[in-house]
Amino acid sequence: MKKCAILSMDSLAGFETSDSLLDQPMLALGWQTERVSWRKEQVNWSDYDVVLIRSPWDYQDDMAAFIKVLAKIEQSSARLENSLAVVNWNINKSYLKQLASQQVTIVPTLWPDKFDASDIPEYFQHFNSEQIVLKPRVSANADNTFWLKKANYTSNIAALQQAFAQRDLMVQPFMPAICQEGEFSLFYFNGQYSHAILKTPAPGDFRVQEEHGGVLLAITPEPELTRVADQTMQAIHQLHGDLLYARIDFVRFNTSFALMEAELIEPSLYFNMDEKSPQRFVDAFAQRLQTQAKNAVVLGSC
Known part of the structure; x- marks a missing residue:
């Protein structure tokens, strides 16, 4: 029986997830699934054949530690999906520029170097909009996302200064x-x-x-x-x-x-x-591993 770690967080209380629907089709394929928090210490990731990143929905609170864990997984014998290279590219929303x-x-976007409350009127003017959205470039679950209205945005200044004191931001028009x-x-x-x-x-x-x-x-x-x-x-x-x-x-x-x-x-x-x-996902999972195994054989014979 092969083992697949479902990378999660310490507790999913208050969150909605449907990943358990993968358990039976994975088992039918010969895979045992196990939920593992990315914050759990002293995990031997080589005990698993594959680690699927699924619900670590607090990673934005400690991105450096999260990336360090993923690096350990990739250094083990386990296969990380999606890969660390993909995570590093996708974790900052500046990928949208590429x-x-x-x-x-x-969605039309401005990428300020830093937050400055005095720039907010220019954002409304740039998008010719009465409403804009400010959000971190690294975020999950709409954390620290602000919907600002031109008429009363000043009431949010203190919260904005706190949210973006140490975070890069992006600005978009509100999309009705x-x-x-x-x-x-x-x-x-x-x-x-x-x-x-x-x-x-x-x-x-x-x-x-x-x-x-x-x-x-x-x-x-x-x-x-x-x-x-x-x-x-x-x-x-x-x-x-x-x-x-x-x-x-x-x-x-x-x-x-x-x-x-x-x-x-x-x-x-x-x-x-x-x-x-769920079955489509598991079929894609199996096909992907089979293709990679074939490629490894071909490379090994060169």
């Missing part, structure tokens, strides 16, 4: 389509499309996560969304090849869609929203 340079449409329609998430396993959902925030909010009251709906993406998503995945493929898992999030923008984020580290994959998706 995707934009490859003709991927992203998030509240009017929602955020679209498409899931790809080993480079192949699996399923899609629409996440709608609670009334008066803009955060679409379930933990913040967001509502989920399984959807079939319209052709334009599929086209844009496939284009985005092709751009990611050019940089990193096919990944075991990817979630890409979009908002309707003008006559098409704009990429909000490419989630390649620890995205919820919402296996509960498509009953066949």
